[in-house]
Structures are given as C-alpha cells and as structure tokens.
Amino acid sequence: MTEAKAPKTNPGNFFEDFHVGQILRHATPRTLTEGDRALYGALYPTRFALYSSDDFARACGLPRSPLEDLIGFHVAFGKTVPDVSLNAVANLGYAECRFLRPVYPGDTIATTSEVIGLKQNSNGRTGVVWVRSTATDQRGEPVMSWARWVMVRKRDPEAPAPQTVVPELAPAVAASALVVPAGLDFTDYDFGLAGEPHRWGDYAVGERIDHVDGVTIEEAEHMMATRLWQNTAKVHFNVNAREDGRRLIYGGHVISLARALSFNGLANAQMIAAINAGAHVAPCFAGDTVHAWSEVLDKAETPAPGVGALRLRLVAARPEAASGPLRDESGRHAPGVLLDLDYWALIPM
Amino acid sequence: MTEAKAPKTNPGNFFEDFHVGQILRHATPRTLTEGDRALYGALYPTRFALYSSDDFARACGLPRSPLEDLIGFHVAFGKTVPDVSLNAVANLGYAECRFLRPVYPGDTIATTSEVIGLKQNSNGRTGVVWVRSTATDQRGEPVMSWARWVMVRKRDPEAPAPQTVVPELAPAVAASALVVPAGLDFTDYDFGLAGEPHRWGDYAVGERIDHVDGVTIEEAEHMMATRLWQNTAKVHFNVNAREDGRRLIYGGHVISLARALSFNGLANAQMIAAINAGAHVAPCFAGDTVHAWSEVLDKAETPAPGVGALRLRLVAARPEAASGPLRDESGRHAPGVLLDLDYWALIPM
Amino acid sequence: MTEAKAPKTNPGNFFEDFHVGQILRHATPRTLTEGDRALYGALYPTRFALYSSDDFARACGLPRSPLEDLIGFHVAFGKTVPDVSLNAVANLGYAECRFLRPVYPGDTIATTSEVIGLKQNSNGRTGVVWVRSTATDQRGEPVMSWARWVMVRKRDPEAPAPQTVVPELAPAVAASALVVPAGLDFTDYDFGLAGEPHRWGDYAVGERIDHVDGVTIEEAEHMMATRLWQNTAKVHFNVNAREDGRRLIYGGHVISLARALSFNGLANAQMIAAINAGAHVAPCFAGDTVHAWSEVLDKAETPAPGVGALRLRLVAARPEAASGPLRDESGRHAPGVLLDLDYWALIPM
Structure with a gap:
C-alpha cells in the first residue's frame, strides 16, 4: 500500500483561517421530505396542529402543512459545523435567528455564512469567530438567518492576531x-x-x-x-x-x-x-x-x-x-x- | 414572575363531565404519509404485499397501496385519549371496530366521539364511560368507527350519579x-x-x-x-x-x-x-x-x-x-x- | 381447537429442492419512498450530495435525487432470503453485483433468481447453491443483478447428489x-x-x-x-x-x-x-x-x-x-x- 497523495479528510478551519467578510459556502444541500416529518414525530412528542394536518394549515391560509420550523433550523445549522465549528472549543451562543419562510416537503436547503467578527483570546491559542448564516431554498429565497459565535483553536499559536471586530447583536x-x-x-x-x-x-x-x-x-x-x-x-x-x-x-x-x-x-x-x-x-x-x-x-x-x-x-x-x-x-x-x-x-x- | 391567569394544561374530563349524547370533537387532525409507512415497516416486521407494493395493490383493484390498517387505527384511537381517558383508571374494552375505507398517504384523519353509555360504580369514586368514535378523512368520509369503554375517576365523589345507560354492543x-x-x-x-x-x-x-x-x-x-x-x-x-x-x-x-x-x-x-x-x-x-x-x-x-x-x-x-x-x-x-x-x-x- | 389442515409456515428450500436452471420468483415486491430515504439518513451518517439534494442531482444530469444504491441493494437482496437461504448454514459470498439503473422514490422493486450452480458437500448433509438474482422495477427494467452462493442443508441426507455445476464468476x-x-x-x-x-x-x-x-x-x-x-x-x-x-x-x-x-x-x-x-x-x-x-x-x-x-x-x-x-x-x-x-x-x- 502506498502513501496517500494528500490527506483526504477535512481538518476544518482554524482561527487563523477566518477573516472578516469571508463567505463560507457550506456543503451538503438537503431536500426535506415527508420522511423527515414522520421521523420528527416519532422522535419528539409534537402535536402542533399546523404541522400535523394539511387541512388545518390550509384553513390558516398556508398552501399545506409546513415542516416543523426546528427541522429547518437543525438542518440549516448542521451545515455550518464542518466549516465553522469542527475545531471549536465551545459553542458560545446564537442570536438574531429569524424564520423567513416556512419550509415545505420538497424544498432543498443550503446554507452560506459570512464571517462578521473575530477576536483572539489573550492566551493566544484560541479566538472567537462570529458568523452570520443564511439558509436558502432551491429558488434562492432565504428561509432562515442567524448569527452564532464559537471559540475556535488556532492551528499555530504563533500566527498573528487579526484586528478585533466584535459585531453588535440584538439581545432579542x-x-x-x-x-x-x-x-x-x-x-x-x-x-x-x-x-x-x-x-x-x-x-x-x-x-x-x-x-x-x-x-x-x-x-x-x-x-x-x-x-x-x-x-x-x-x-x-x-x-x-x-x-x-x-x-x-x-x-x-x-x-x-x-x-x-x-x-x-x-x-x-x-x-x-x-x-x-x-x-x-x-x-x-x-x-x-x-x-x-x-x-x-x-x-x-x-x-x-x-x-x-x-x-x-x-x-x-x-x-x-x-x-x-x-x-x-x-x-x-x-x-x-x-x-x-x-x-x-x-x-x- | 407573576401567577398564571388560569392553568393552561389540560386536566382532562372526569366522570361527571360526560353525559349521554355528548359529542366530543378531538384534536389534533393528522395527515398520514409515506413517512408513516416507512417507520411502520422499520418498527414492525410487516411484509403484507398489498401494503408493500403499489403495483400489487393496483393488481388487486385499489388505486395504490394503502397504509396499513393499524396505522389509521392507532392514530384515530390516539386522538380520543386526551378527552376520554386522561383520567382513566382502566381501559376496559373495545368492540364493533369496523374499517370503512382504506387510508392512503395524503389523507388527513380526524376523530369525533359520542358518549353512548354511563354507569357510576358503587364506590361513588369512579364510573364507566362508553363512547362510539368515528374517524373521518379530509372529505368527511368515515374511515373507521368503534366503541370503547373506560373506567374514569370522578373529580368530586359527592357529584350525583347520572342515569345508568349501558349500550348493547355486539360480541363480534x-x-x-x-x-x-x-x-x-x-x-x-x-x-x-x-x-x-x-x-x-x-x-x-x-x-x-x-x-x-x-x-x-x-x-x-x-x-x-x-x-x-x-x-x-x-x-x-x-x-x-x-x-x-x-x-x-x-x-x-x-x-x-x-x-x-x-x-x-x-x-x-x-x-x-x-x-x-x-x-x-x-x-x-x-x-x-x-x-x-x-x-x-x-x-x-x-x-x-x-x-x-x-x-x-x-x-x-x-x-x-x-x-x-x-x-x-x-x-x-x-x-x-x-x-x-x-x-x-x-x-x- | 382442531389440527391444522396443513402447516402454513414456510419451511424454506433445502438443497435437494434446487436444480440448475430453476427460476425463483421472490415475494414481496416493495415500493420505495422518501420515507426510506429519511430513515436511511437517520440510521447512517450519510451525506453524499447526490442522494441528499434534488437540486444537486439535477445539476448532475439526473431527473432528481435517487435513493442510496444500498437501499435498493438491501431490499432486493432481502427478497431472496426466504427462498434461498432460510436453511443456509453459511452465506459464502457474492460477486458480479452491478447497479444498472438508479432507484427513485415511487419505484417498486421485485427480485427473481436463477439457480446457476450446485455442488453437494462430501459430508452428504449440505451443499452449495449458486444463484444469479435480478431486481426489476415496476416497468420490468432491471435495476440490479448479482450472484451469490450459500451452503444449504439437505432435508434428507440420503437424497442423491445432483450433477455438480460450478459457475465461473469474475473476481471483479x-x-x-x-x-x-x-x-x-x-x-x-x-x-x-x-x-x-x-x-x-x-x-x-x-x-x-x-x-x-x-x-x-x-x-x-x-x-x-x-x-x-x-x-x-x-x-x-x-x-x-x-x-x-x-x-x-x-x-x-x-x-x-x-x-x-x-x-x-x-x-x-x-x-x-x-x-x-x-x-x-x-x-x-x-x-x-x-x-x-x-x-x-x-x-x-x-x-x-x-x-x-x-x-x-x-x-x-x-x-x-x-x-x-x-x-x-x-x-x-x-x-x-x-x-x-x-x-x-x-x-x-
């Protein structure tokens, strides 16, 4: 067996790989379906009528029953993990998460993020990264957006600290x-x-x-x-x-x-x-x-x-x-x- | 934190809340899908061909493969629990359950019940309630009907006993x-x-x-x-x-x-x-x-x-x-x- | 309770029930759906984009996202068990498995097998059976084919040995x-x-x-x-x-x-x-x-x-x-x- 040509597995981004304004286009787009709804209902004791019945949803003015909002949230959020938090020491928080359009079976969700803040910690070994992420559907319409911040390891503690940018985020x-x-x-x-x-x-x-x-x-x-x-x-x-x-x-x-x-x-x-x-x-x-x-x-x-x-x-x-x-x-x-x-x-x- | 304006959680019905002829319209309607079928097949080792293959079902004169009859039964039956048996001491039995129409993916099931019998127990603290329930689809067509009887607690042991009505139910x-x-x-x-x-x-x-x-x-x-x-x-x-x-x-x-x-x-x-x-x-x-x-x-x-x-x-x-x-x-x-x-x-x- | 008219449960085939050229038409056809895809994704940490996103699949020239190839494989393979390996002592191997068409939600898979080889073991109690199986969709188009061989018990050790036929199968x-x-x-x-x-x-x-x-x-x-x-x-x-x-x-x-x-x-x-x-x-x-x-x-x-x-x-x-x-x-x-x-x-x- 010969040696690998280059390591094939994803090492994730380290603190010094991020810069303010950087756009991260995340893998893997995912089409949501009635299968996801059924599994959600098998895993959580949910009974909200709008998400349980097409008829009830239509009586409320929607075309049919959307998927639970948290299905979209978990999927969209999960996309950011390999690029943002694979080398995270801690997930510090999230804010300004807005649900912009209901997600329906058949919709395909993809997520992109923009780096909106960076602050190296005084220990020189980690830093905080703020990103604002947007999930879009197959028409390119935004369905959700949110900010989150995580503490990420540096690959090289000697790498220079970036200029500190701390975004202002609304408490609610x-x-x-x-x-x-x-x-x-x-x-x-x-x-x-x-x-x-x-x-x-x-x-x-x-x-x-x-x-x-x-x-x-x-x-x-x-x-x-x-x-x-x-x-x-x-x-x-x-x-x-x-x-x-x-x-x-x-x-x-x-x-x-x-x-x-x-x-x-x-x-x-x-x-x-x-x-x-x-x-x-x-x-x-x-x-x-x-x-x-x-x-x-x-x-x-x-x-x-x-x-x-x-x-x-x-x-x-x-x-x-x-x-x-x-x-x-x-x-x-x-x-x-x-x-x-x-x-x-x-x-x- | 202030006190609640009124308790928000459902206490369920007690024996004295039921009267013969009463109609109970149950929450939550539920649209059944291929997701339910797949989960049913993952949870139970079922292989009945009519419920496994659209082709086989069509060869038997049906428009496509219906959902297993027990999927409809469990969903329709479950709807009655919050109104009928939340304060039940015992589920005593069911009878005269007839399957009236196959249920297909996309159908929305809702259930209503009529109180058809009441009998207070001699201890004065519980009584037996008989209901006949009907599940209907989104067109209002009945898909299933059955009778069941449960022993339910009284809220107030001093509440007067209702007139005894015991319905006749067929042994089969x-x-x-x-x-x-x-x-x-x-x-x-x-x-x-x-x-x-x-x-x-x-x-x-x-x-x-x-x-x-x-x-x-x-x-x-x-x-x-x-x-x-x-x-x-x-x-x-x-x-x-x-x-x-x-x-x-x-x-x-x-x-x-x-x-x-x-x-x-x-x-x-x-x-x-x-x-x-x-x-x-x-x-x-x-x-x-x-x-x-x-x-x-x-x-x-x-x-x-x-x-x-x-x-x-x-x-x-x-x-x-x-x-x-x-x-x-x-x-x-x-x-x-x-x-x-x-x-x-x-x-x- | 009277005695059964005849045993109703499937005893499976024994070695002497097989002959070269025999065609086995397996039960139970199965329609695959988005529910199967969702369960597959819940049970295995799969993220291949072609099977995750309709959009991605279309960009690769397919009409929509197919189901994971192994979903079709497991279903098609499973069909052969009751007829081929219910009395198997050992699953010895499989070969020449080719995926011929992607399987999409709504497709119904059925499997048939042909016996292509037989070899009684020297102990006289077991023998090796080779079959070539083909899974087809609801249009009769083959979606997969493979060979496998299993060691199967004889019902009667005194039954005569069939002529030995050992098929040639490609190593890859x-x-x-x-x-x-x-x-x-x-x-x-x-x-x-x-x-x-x-x-x-x-x-x-x-x-x-x-x-x-x-x-x-x-x-x-x-x-x-x-x-x-x-x-x-x-x-x-x-x-x-x-x-x-x-x-x-x-x-x-x-x-x-x-x-x-x-x-x-x-x-x-x-x-x-x-x-x-x-x-x-x-x-x-x-x-x-x-x-x-x-x-x-x-x-x-x-x-x-x-x-x-x-x-x-x-x-x-x-x-x-x-x-x-x-x-x-x-x-x-x-x-x-x-x-x-x-x-x-x-x-x-």
Missing part, C-alpha cells in the same frame, strides 16, 4: 422584525382541533406554564435525530470520544424535545418566528428524563390577521429542577436545568 | 356488516408475489397457526411508535411515571407487532376489516421477546370478487406461553400471554 | 462492464456543495484513506434498518435465537454504516456502480464501535462526461483494528476487522 429580535408567513390568517382558527382554548389574550407577561410531562431519552433516539440533521460531530455517536465514555446529546435534540413538550399549555403557539438566544446550561445524556416549562417574556401584535406573538422562555430540566426556580441565589442556572431558550412564537389573537 | 362484527373496500378484487391474486400459497379454503375453523418468530423489544422502538400515533400518555415515556421505574409499552404496539409476525402463516390475510374485541392480558416491557400465534374462529364469504373473510384470534405471548394453551385450568389467560385479539381479515378465496 | 466486475446512469454528467460538478475538493485524479492506486469517525451501534438501530429491508432472519431480532443471547447485526447494516462513514475522505465517490466481493469477517453486535477505512484498488475512465471510476476496498473495523493492517502475518484478517468489501464508485474526473 424586535417584534417589528418578525416575519409572518405570507397568507397566514388566524381569524377562523379552530381551537377545538388545535387542542386548547388559550389565545394570545389569555397569556400574561411573567406567567409560568408547567408542561407536566417528562420523557426519558434513549441513545438510539438522539443519534437518529442528530444524523437526520447531518450533524456528525463524534461526541454524539462514539463512546470513545469522551473520557467518561458517554455520548453527549446534541443540544438541538433537547430544544426539539422541550418545544414538543410545550404543546401541553402552549398548543396554540404554533409557529416559531425567531430565536433570540439559547443557553445549553448542562450536558444531557441518555437516561435523563427531560421536563419543560415556559415563561411568557413579552407580547406583541403583528400586522397579519388574527396573529399575535408571544416571546417565551423555554426551559428544559431534569426532574429535580422541573418545578423549581430557574436560577439559584448566586444567579447561576439551578442544577438540573439543561436548556434556557428565548424565542418568539405566533399564536391566534 | 357480523360477517354481513364487514365493509370490503370499493374495487377490491382478488380474482387474479398473485400468491407467488404475496409469499404464501394458502387461500381462504385452506384454513379450517379451529386451526391454530404458529407464527414461529420472536422479537425482543427495545425502549426506543416502542416510544417512537407511540409518539407516531401522537399518544403521549406518560407511562410509556417517563421512567418516573410508575413505581417500578419501568415504561409500560402501549398496547397497540403489541397488536402491531403480533399482526406483523402473523405474516408467517397468514401472508394472504391482507386487510383487517374489523376488530371484534381485544384484551391486553398482561403488561409488556422492553426486553420482552414477543411471539404470536393465531386461531381461525370463523369463516365467511363476501360479495367482492374472490374475497373471503377469516375471523381470527391473534395471540401475543412471551416465550413461555408461545406454544402452550391460551388459558389455564381456571379459565384465566395463561401466564406469559400478552394479547388476545379477535378480528376479521380479508383473504383471497 | 470489469471497468468496461460498469453501467453509468443515463444522463449522468459530472462536467459542472460542484465540489463546494459536495463537501470535498478531491477528484478522480487526486486518488492513487494503493492509497489508504482513514475515515476518522466511529459510531457505537444500538440494538434499536440495527433492528429498524433490517426490518426496513424486510429481512426477518431471527438471529437479528430474538435474544433467544443464539446460544449467547446476543442479536447478530445484519451484515448489510455494517456495509451501509461503513459506506456512510467513508464520506469523510471520499465525499465525491458518489455512486456505487458495482460490488465485486464482500467478506463479513467477524460478527458485529450492539455496543460495538465501528470505524472505517478505504484503499484505492484500481482506477478507470468511463464514457460518461466527467465521470471516472474508483475501485475501492472498504474496511469496517472495531477501534483496535481501525488503523492497523488488514491482515495479520498468517494472512488472516486482523482481529477487529468486521467487513472487507470491494466495490466500484463513480467520481468526477
């Missing part, structure tokens, strides 16, 4: 910047078929909603979900990838699980319009039982007929933190809290 | 009441492609068929199946929901598994026309290995060309009861028996 | 016999979207490519995959089927897993054109972590625009053999090697 998407899908009309919304009677006016800022149920996670489930998004980071799949021999569950799996559990109390918070911020507070492993609760953070009207918006905090937690406070006396997230997500949902007025 | 659907799908024609049925040569005339009343194979069940599998039917009863998903820390497998999972195993010996019993009765004799848990056997209970002709009907007892059992008698000397189901189902299937003459 | 499909799908054109191939820059000319015969990642297998995953191919051999599903209480993983599961892992380094080896040979060197069980590496065995041009072919050895191995030699000093496969597969892939020039 302004209500006025939310995009309501063309045609969406909740005027004749059928609360009976949707499963709960609560409309926009029934929710108060500060209200906390316990979503009651808990789900114990299996290894096969989180791995199947994570593969579906073509996210192949080895910590999720290989028991030898971490010193403790445990497979870390992809953070997006916990988001989707918590969002599905939130049906119980937020059945009419049908569509996700934006994700403002998200903190994956603690690692989650197979065997964990995940509960969820929500807090109403803000309310807004929209120009679309009958469509209001709720800004919600969605918290996923193990049983010991499922009904307690979000933070302890020191201000830190309470032990057992897994996820603290801040998003906007569309709901009938 | 009469052969003359079976609905054969429009167009179904088994005259040119291809036994070679179907996998077995046995036709209606080859089966004798009283005959017992051992389906040979056994399947050991995993947690991820039964949970994925149960979510697919949007059945979110917590005993199936949460290790903390029961005192023994075990997740109870949804009874419908055992039905589908046993029906799939019955291919081996009943490959031509293609379509389920009715379910007469079903007893979930013992709980089933992950790690159990499930076997199945069938007994021919009755035979009937139908008006459709080449189409006969077999009334079958389908028994699921753990290995220790897989080849023994159904009942012990006392008349009770033998230990290890999990399911005793009575149904009608359509088979070529 | 000749490059000139590879079928390139009609229309396939890699002239404007988009390496950026495909995920790697390496083209045909970048690979050297003898080069070894380490695919880096490893995946730890779960029971639910391999059983779901194997059911999807309607392969119901009990050793894969029943903990009581083997003396050691372990469920053996279907060899095809390891092939698909290794092929998906090979994306990392062979992202542009898009289509499988032929499988020359395959050895399932050691059994694989849940809990095993599977790695993969490839060796370039040969290179060839094809008449299609921009399309070259690589002959590749694909090796799946547990961690202890993931980076070592294929064979030990004695010439045997090294401990830990699971699969040694020899195939042709199409790749842009």
Whole structure:
C-alpha cells in the first residue's frame, strides 16, 4: 500500500483561517421530505396542529402543512459545523435567528455564512469567530438567518492576531422584525382541533406554564435525530470520544424535545418566528428524563390577521429542577436545568 | 414572575363531565404519509404485499397501496385519549371496530366521539364511560368507527350519579356488516408475489397457526411508535411515571407487532376489516421477546370478487406461553400471554 | 381447537429442492419512498450530495435525487432470503453485483433468481447453491443483478447428489462492464456543495484513506434498518435465537454504516456502480464501535462526461483494528476487522 497523495479528510478551519467578510459556502444541500416529518414525530412528542394536518394549515391560509420550523433550523445549522465549528472549543451562543419562510416537503436547503467578527483570546491559542448564516431554498429565497459565535483553536499559536471586530447583536429580535408567513390568517382558527382554548389574550407577561410531562431519552433516539440533521460531530455517536465514555446529546435534540413538550399549555403557539438566544446550561445524556416549562417574556401584535406573538422562555430540566426556580441565589442556572431558550412564537389573537 | 391567569394544561374530563349524547370533537387532525409507512415497516416486521407494493395493490383493484390498517387505527384511537381517558383508571374494552375505507398517504384523519353509555360504580369514586368514535378523512368520509369503554375517576365523589345507560354492543362484527373496500378484487391474486400459497379454503375453523418468530423489544422502538400515533400518555415515556421505574409499552404496539409476525402463516390475510374485541392480558416491557400465534374462529364469504373473510384470534405471548394453551385450568389467560385479539381479515378465496 | 389442515409456515428450500436452471420468483415486491430515504439518513451518517439534494442531482444530469444504491441493494437482496437461504448454514459470498439503473422514490422493486450452480458437500448433509438474482422495477427494467452462493442443508441426507455445476464468476466486475446512469454528467460538478475538493485524479492506486469517525451501534438501530429491508432472519431480532443471547447485526447494516462513514475522505465517490466481493469477517453486535477505512484498488475512465471510476476496498473495523493492517502475518484478517468489501464508485474526473 502506498502513501496517500494528500490527506483526504477535512481538518476544518482554524482561527487563523477566518477573516472578516469571508463567505463560507457550506456543503451538503438537503431536500426535506415527508420522511423527515414522520421521523420528527416519532422522535419528539409534537402535536402542533399546523404541522400535523394539511387541512388545518390550509384553513390558516398556508398552501399545506409546513415542516416543523426546528427541522429547518437543525438542518440549516448542521451545515455550518464542518466549516465553522469542527475545531471549536465551545459553542458560545446564537442570536438574531429569524424564520423567513416556512419550509415545505420538497424544498432543498443550503446554507452560506459570512464571517462578521473575530477576536483572539489573550492566551493566544484560541479566538472567537462570529458568523452570520443564511439558509436558502432551491429558488434562492432565504428561509432562515442567524448569527452564532464559537471559540475556535488556532492551528499555530504563533500566527498573528487579526484586528478585533466584535459585531453588535440584538439581545432579542424586535417584534417589528418578525416575519409572518405570507397568507397566514388566524381569524377562523379552530381551537377545538388545535387542542386548547388559550389565545394570545389569555397569556400574561411573567406567567409560568408547567408542561407536566417528562420523557426519558434513549441513545438510539438522539443519534437518529442528530444524523437526520447531518450533524456528525463524534461526541454524539462514539463512546470513545469522551473520557467518561458517554455520548453527549446534541443540544438541538433537547430544544426539539422541550418545544414538543410545550404543546401541553402552549398548543396554540404554533409557529416559531425567531430565536433570540439559547443557553445549553448542562450536558444531557441518555437516561435523563427531560421536563419543560415556559415563561411568557413579552407580547406583541403583528400586522397579519388574527396573529399575535408571544416571546417565551423555554426551559428544559431534569426532574429535580422541573418545578423549581430557574436560577439559584448566586444567579447561576439551578442544577438540573439543561436548556434556557428565548424565542418568539405566533399564536391566534 | 407573576401567577398564571388560569392553568393552561389540560386536566382532562372526569366522570361527571360526560353525559349521554355528548359529542366530543378531538384534536389534533393528522395527515398520514409515506413517512408513516416507512417507520411502520422499520418498527414492525410487516411484509403484507398489498401494503408493500403499489403495483400489487393496483393488481388487486385499489388505486395504490394503502397504509396499513393499524396505522389509521392507532392514530384515530390516539386522538380520543386526551378527552376520554386522561383520567382513566382502566381501559376496559373495545368492540364493533369496523374499517370503512382504506387510508392512503395524503389523507388527513380526524376523530369525533359520542358518549353512548354511563354507569357510576358503587364506590361513588369512579364510573364507566362508553363512547362510539368515528374517524373521518379530509372529505368527511368515515374511515373507521368503534366503541370503547373506560373506567374514569370522578373529580368530586359527592357529584350525583347520572342515569345508568349501558349500550348493547355486539360480541363480534357480523360477517354481513364487514365493509370490503370499493374495487377490491382478488380474482387474479398473485400468491407467488404475496409469499404464501394458502387461500381462504385452506384454513379450517379451529386451526391454530404458529407464527414461529420472536422479537425482543427495545425502549426506543416502542416510544417512537407511540409518539407516531401522537399518544403521549406518560407511562410509556417517563421512567418516573410508575413505581417500578419501568415504561409500560402501549398496547397497540403489541397488536402491531403480533399482526406483523402473523405474516408467517397468514401472508394472504391482507386487510383487517374489523376488530371484534381485544384484551391486553398482561403488561409488556422492553426486553420482552414477543411471539404470536393465531386461531381461525370463523369463516365467511363476501360479495367482492374472490374475497373471503377469516375471523381470527391473534395471540401475543412471551416465550413461555408461545406454544402452550391460551388459558389455564381456571379459565384465566395463561401466564406469559400478552394479547388476545379477535378480528376479521380479508383473504383471497 | 382442531389440527391444522396443513402447516402454513414456510419451511424454506433445502438443497435437494434446487436444480440448475430453476427460476425463483421472490415475494414481496416493495415500493420505495422518501420515507426510506429519511430513515436511511437517520440510521447512517450519510451525506453524499447526490442522494441528499434534488437540486444537486439535477445539476448532475439526473431527473432528481435517487435513493442510496444500498437501499435498493438491501431490499432486493432481502427478497431472496426466504427462498434461498432460510436453511443456509453459511452465506459464502457474492460477486458480479452491478447497479444498472438508479432507484427513485415511487419505484417498486421485485427480485427473481436463477439457480446457476450446485455442488453437494462430501459430508452428504449440505451443499452449495449458486444463484444469479435480478431486481426489476415496476416497468420490468432491471435495476440490479448479482450472484451469490450459500451452503444449504439437505432435508434428507440420503437424497442423491445432483450433477455438480460450478459457475465461473469474475473476481471483479470489469471497468468496461460498469453501467453509468443515463444522463449522468459530472462536467459542472460542484465540489463546494459536495463537501470535498478531491477528484478522480487526486486518488492513487494503493492509497489508504482513514475515515476518522466511529459510531457505537444500538440494538434499536440495527433492528429498524433490517426490518426496513424486510429481512426477518431471527438471529437479528430474538435474544433467544443464539446460544449467547446476543442479536447478530445484519451484515448489510455494517456495509451501509461503513459506506456512510467513508464520506469523510471520499465525499465525491458518489455512486456505487458495482460490488465485486464482500467478506463479513467477524460478527458485529450492539455496543460495538465501528470505524472505517478505504484503499484505492484500481482506477478507470468511463464514457460518461466527467465521470471516472474508483475501485475501492472498504474496511469496517472495531477501534483496535481501525488503523492497523488488514491482515495479520498468517494472512488472516486482523482481529477487529468486521467487513472487507470491494466495490466500484463513480467520481468526477
């Protein structure tokens, strides 16, 4: 056997490979289908009527039932991993995530990113990279855009530091910047078929909603979900990838699980319009039982007929933190809290 | 954080919330797709040709391959849980389940129920509720109807007892009441492609068929199946929901598994026309290995060309009861028996 | 309960049931769908762009994205099991497997086999059966053909031996016999979207490519995959089927897993054109972590625009053999090697 002509496997980008203004065109475009919807429904206990029934969606002014917003999110986000975060030490955050068009079966999603910020750390061995990513469909129409920032290793600690550029990112998407899908009309919304009677006016800022149920996670489930998004980071799949021999569950799996559990109390918070911020507070492993609760953070009207918006905090937690406070006396997230997500949902007025 | 304006999660109906003649319109309509078919085939070892091949179905007079009858059944049945059995102490039985139209990918199923009987128990704390449920498709055509009865808790033991109404339900659907799908024609049925040569005339009343194979069940599998039917009863998903820390497998999972195993010996019993009765004799848990056997209970002709009907007892059992008698000397189901189902299937003459 | 009229379950064919020239028409035809694609993507970490995106496939001259070649292979192959290998003592090998047409969602696959060789073993109790199988689609067009040989038990050791016929099978499909799908054109191939820059000319015969990642297998995953191919051999599903209480993983599961892992380094080896040979060197069980590496065995041009072919050895191995030699000093496969597969892939020039 001869030597390789050149290494064929992707080493990923290191900190010094990025420069502000750089455009990254990510592989692999992916056509989404009814198969993805069925698997999503097998992996998460979701029952939102708009994503469950073509008839219900048409009665709300859409051409048919779109795919759950988080399917598009996980797929679009996953595309950025090989170019942005293969050498990441930490995923630091995301912001300004807006859902611009519903994604339907048959749509093909591709993602590009622009580097919008760089800051080398004082240790000289790592740096923070900010990118703004946009997912487009097969017509080139943007379906989603978001910013994220990650801490990335340098290949060569001696490489010179780039000029520091730190982008300004909004702490939350302004209500006025939310995009309501063309045609969406909740005027004749059928609360009976949707499963709960609560409309926009029934929710108060500060209200906390316990979503009651808990789900114990299996290894096969989180791995199947994570593969579906073509996210192949080895910590999720290989028991030898971490010193403790445990497979870390992809953070997006916990988001989707918590969002599905939130049906119980937020059945009419049908569509996700934006994700403002998200903190994956603690690692989650197979065997964990995940509960969820929500807090109403803000309310807004929209120009679309009958469509209001709720800004919600969605918290996923193990049983010991499922009904307690979000933070302890020191201000830190309470032990057992897994996820603290801040998003906007569309709901009938 | 302020207090909730009103509790948002669904407490379910209690015994005193039901009255005879009451119509319950259930959430959430669900569009079924090829994704559901694929998952069904990944979760159960099914090989019935009519549900496996569009070509085979067309040769039998159908427009294309319908979805397995039990997919429609599980989805339609699951819709009734939040309104009928959230506060159930026990699922007592079902009867008169008739399959009225095959369900195809793209069909949207919704379910309504009518309360047809009520009987308070002498303890004053629970009562039995009988409902007749009908599932309809997006054209409003009924695809399935059945009766079931459950024992439900009272919210207030002091609430007065309703007038007792106990509906009369047939011990089995009469052969003359079976609905054969429009167009179904088994005259040119291809036994070679179907996998077995046995036709209606080859089966004798009283005959017992051992389906040979056994399947050991995993947690991820039964949970994925149960979510697919949007059945979110917590005993199936949460290790903390029961005192023994075990997740109870949804009874419908055992039905589908046993029906799939019955291919081996009943490959031509293609379509389920009715379910007469079903007893979930013992709980089933992950790690159990499930076997199945069938007994021919009755035979009937139908008006459709080449189409006969077999009334079958389908028994699921753990290995220790897989080849023994159904009942012990006392008349009770033998230990290890999990399911005793009575149904009608359509088979070529 | 009366006795059965005749045993209804399939005993399978024994050695003396086969004769050279015999045609076996296998059950059950199967329509493949987007649901199968989604499940394939959930079970294997595959990212080949041609099978991920309709847009990408159209840019390569195909009408839309075909289903992964191994989906068709597993389904077509599985059909032969009940007639050919139910009483097999050993699967001895396969050869001359050619992919003749891509399979698309909606296509219905059926398989027939011809017995092309027979040789009774000297012990008189078993014999080797060679069959050549062809899978066709709903138009009767062949989509795949291959030869395999298995050692099968005799029903009656006293049955006379048939005349020995041993077919000649090529050690590898000749490059000139590879079928390139009609229309396939890699002239404007988009390496950026495909995920790697390496083209045909970048690979050297003898080069070894380490695919880096490893995946730890779960029971639910391999059983779901194997059911999807309607392969119901009990050793894969029943903990009581083997003396050691372990469920053996279907060899095809390891092939698909290794092929998906090979994306990392062979992202542009898009289509499988032929499988020359395959050895399932050691059994694989849940809990095993599977790695993969490839060796370039040969290179060839094809008449299609921009399309070259690589002959590749694909090796799946547990961690202890993931980076070592294929064979030990004695010439045997090294401990830990699971699969040694020899195939042709199409790749842009």
